[in-house]
Amino acid sequence: MTNGNGGTLTKSYGHFSTCGTEYIVTDPYTPRPWANIISNPRTGLAVSHTGSGFSWIDNSQLGTITRWQQDLVEDSSGKFIYAKDLETGTLWSLSPAPVFAALDKYACRHGLGYTVFETALCGIEAEWTLFCHVSETVEMWLVTLKNASDRPRRLELCGFLEWCCGVSPAPRREFGKLFIETGFDAKQAMILARNHMWEVSSERFGHWNTSFPYVSAFSVSEPVTRAQGDKALFLGRRGTLRSPLALREKTAGAAFGRHEDPMAALHVTVELQPGETKSLGFTLATSESDEKAAQLAIQFRAPQQMVTSLGDVKSFWKSTLSAHRMDMPGGALNTVVNNWIRYQAISARLFGRCGYYQQSGAFGFRDQLQDSQVWLTIDPGRCRAQIRLHAGHQFADGSVYHWWHPLSEQGHITKMTDDLLWLGFVTANYIKETGDFSVLHDEEPFLDEEKPAPIREHVMRAFQRVFFRTSPRGIPFIGAGDWNDGLSAMGLLEKGESIWLGHFLAGLLADWAEIFHRTHENALANDLVNRREALVHALNEHGWDGNWYTRGTLDDGSVLGSAANRNGRIFLNSQTWAVLNEVAPAERATLCLEAVKKHLVTEAGALLLAPAFDTPVSEIGYITRYAPGLRENGGVYTHAATWAIAAAAKARDAELVERLLCAINPANKDPERYWAEPYVLPGNVDGPGSPHHGRAGWTWYTGSAAWLHRVVAEWVFGVRPTWEGLMIDPCLPPSWPRARMVRPWRNAEYTITIERGASFSLTVDGVRQEARVLPAPEPGTAHQVGVVIP
Numbered sequence: 001m002t003n004g005n006g007g008t009l010t011k012s013y014g015h016f017s018t019c020g021t022e023y024i025v026t027d028p029y030t031p032r033p034w035a036n037i038i039s040n041p042r043t044g045l046a047v048s049h050t051g052s053g054f055s056w057i058d059n060s061q062l063g064t065i066t067r068w069q070q071d072l073v074e075d076s077s078g079k080f081i082y083a084k085d086l087e088t089g090t091l092w093s094l095s096p097a098p099v100f101a102a103l104d105k106y107a108c109r110h111g112l113g114y115t116v117f118e119t120a121l122c123g124i125e126a127e128w129t130l131f132c133h134v135s136e137t138v139e140m141w142l143v144t145l146k147n148a149s150d151r152p153r154r155l156e157l158c159g160f161l162e163w164c165c166g167v168s169p170a171p172r173r174e175f176g177k178l179f180i181e182t183g184f185d186a187k188q189a190m191i192l193a194r195n196h197m198w199e200v201s202s203e204r205f206g207h208w209n210t211s212f213p214y215v216s217a218f219s220v221s222e223p224v225t226r227a228q229g230d231k232a233l234f235l236g237r238r239g240t241l242r243s244p245l246a247l248r249e250k251t252a253g254a255a256f257g258r259h260e261d262p263m264a265a266l267h268v269t270v271e272l273q274p275g276e277t278k279s280l281g282f283t284l285a286t287s288e289s290d291e292k293a294a295q296l297a298i299q300f301r302a303p304q305q306m307v308t309s310l311g312d313v314k315s316f317w318k319s320t321l322s323a324h325r326m327d328m329p330g331g332a333l334n335t336v337v338n339n340w341i342r343y344q345a346i347s348a349r350l351f352g353r354c355g356y357y358q359q360s361g362a363f364g365f366r367d368q369l370q371d372s373q374v375w376l377t378i379d380p381g382r383c384r385a386q387i388r389l390h391a392g393h394q395f396a397d398g399s400v401y402h403w404w405h406p407l408s409e410q411g412h413i414t415k416m417t418d419d420l421l422w423l424g425f426v427t428a429n430y431i432k433e434t435g436d437f438s439v440l441h442d443e444e445p446f447l448d449e450e451k452p453a454p455i456r457e458h459v460m461r462a463f464q465r466v467f468f469r470t471s472p473r474g475i476p477f478i479g480a481g482d483w484n485d486g487l488s489a490m491g492l493l494e495k496g497e498s499i500w501l502g503h504f505l506a507g508l509l510a511d512w513a514e515i516f517h518r519t520h521e522n523a524l525a526n527d528l529v530n531r532r533e534a535l536v537h538a539l540n541e542h543g544w545d546g547n548w549y550t551r552g553t554l555d556d557g558s559v560l561g562s563a564a565n566r567n568g569r570i571f572l573n574s575q576t577w578a579v580l581n582e583v584a585p586a587e588r589a590t591l592c593l594e595a596v597k598k599h600l601v602t603e604a605g606a607l608l609l610a611p612a613f614d615t616p617v618s619e620i621g622y623i624t625r626y627a628p629g630l631r632e633n634g635g636v637y638t639h640a641a642t643w644a645i646a647a648a649a650k651a652r653d654a655e656l657v658e659r660l661l662c663a664i665n666p667a668n669k670d671p672e673r674y675w676a677e678p679y680v681l682p683g684n685v686d687g688p689g690s691p692h693h694g695r696a697g698w699t700w701y702t703g704s705a706a707w708l709h710r711v712v713a714e715w716v717f718g719v720r721p722t723w724e725g726l727m728i729d730p731c732l733p734p735s736w737p738r739a740r741m742v743r744p745w746r747n748a749e750y751t752i753t754i755e756r757g758a759s760f761s762l763t764v765d766g767v768r769q770e771a772r773v774l775p776a777p778e779p780g781t782a783h784q785v786g787v788v789i790p
């Protein structure tokens, strides 16, 4: 069996659909839950290939609608549809969970914006499609049943969920259930639920003294034969989800109100003649008022309406992803890069802010800013909106929340030292892509200063703060961590330094000097140029270890990321960013990338550091407390691994580009070793310090998704916006004979074809060009770019 990339898999649990927009799981016994995160900008659901999962509104942690237990082995918790043959009594579910019947047929098709379960048992074929409306706060379940047997059938279907209506995880059910109220409206075939206590603090009412600001309606398109609202009555004493009392006996009681263990079950009867097909719909609608929730639930529950809504969802994703496409040899990489990782970045990271492994809901100051770069080529206005949103979460002294929760606006103040700088990073990239400097004048208030200030001012205050937080040697402090959250204690006394942060800052200074030159603020521009020069000098003076750059110093002055260390001898980021931001002189760039290859590049990808820490070191931080080889502690941290691909391309090491790209491609992996989904990126892959080297985890919720797309486009294809224009500078893997990209650039469309030949050449619309940079085009035009590379 091949994986579409020339590799061989020992076992497969599924495959991509022909057009690559679906991953079809065909064996429910995957090593881990293989999930889909389906969101619109307000509401969403997480669903695994067993059917387990949960739903939310506006914030996947504070606004969790349905209850779920994060059990990644059993993976049998959430919202389900039961089916029962009323003649024989056979019970199953329309996804493997929770009954886990021996199905005659099973497929789970995870698509862009929807998931479909296809099952068959005892002659009944079922298709259960879950998705949410493209913009309304309603989740839809479209069910189609076919009687493939030769006798008339009577079935009972039961849609089931448990209410959370607030903050999750909610481990203290005895407490949480004291506040939830449910009710059944038989006339409207609908169960309503609300929560009179929301575990957030509000300024006006204080601690936990406020209601969950939404009401949810669960309804079905068919007449309801029975409805239930209490879990104990539904399951029966010592009952299980696998075999609930309510599906065994008709007598199980109903019970709604304020004194139950709140859940919702809607039962309907479906009669099917031989060969007959019927569809029905369940909706889970959530809104600020009862009326609106009920209206949405009713409006969208008719199956025909659902078919239309599903079509809208598919068109949304198709049109969103189609403007910028890349064609690479190896089908699976195309599918992953063009479809899945951008869908991952948008649906899971930006809209939902949720993964199966992390129910976050919050905006990470640095995280979602980086993610929003996924919009740059396809809908830059959305990136600009993200810049504004984050600017509004900065304090007047330049510092920012490390993360904050929309809805409650609770934010986390830390001594992290890089967060604030990402505002300038993404703003500069936005201007490079669009050429639109007016973003500098967009105004947002500071958190503690009502008067709106332009983005330019927000960025300058961040710079000022970082300049102030600089060591006597001219290197920025690391505080409670920089990009690496786990280096949480190196600089708590504001003495420890971050070499990586210096590399990052050096790039920003170059970009903002350029911006200020172009806005004719020459004194400021010159100041930033001088600062960059001094910083680069300091980094090379104090950050060079002989063969690579160190990671920084602790408050006591000792060095981390040096050959002299037992653990954490070499770190990836301080090599890759030294190369990317041209801090490293040529000879050092070569040396430090050699060191990366020697010490950090494994078959599973580039490790974040080596060797992993094996004992907690309080003076360094919690990174040392992870088991060796996991996540930041010496695993392949995919977010950073994408930057290694960029650095390899910048250094024109095409072989390394190929190795790293191949290593990060999830579709390339042996699932028995890798475990995680083959269609989206994991946050981490275990490093050699772990007995499970090569095992991936924490899928969906990772900044690597947006970054990998950007790195492939800008560094592997080499098509990247620069201050002078669109650079064409490919560094294709040696095994690629050709590649092609269609890309919008400043309101024009470029089709760029890269082929092999004797030496580099570039033509635009057939005319040979000496420069590798394309100037801004006439808006509305289309151009053919031919690139020949050796």
Ligand code: GLC
Pocket: 364, 366, 367, 483, 484, 485, 486, 632, 702, 703
């Ligand atoms: C997590 C954080 C991100 C951080 C990274 C490395 O993914 O969300 O902000 O940069 O870990 O520590």
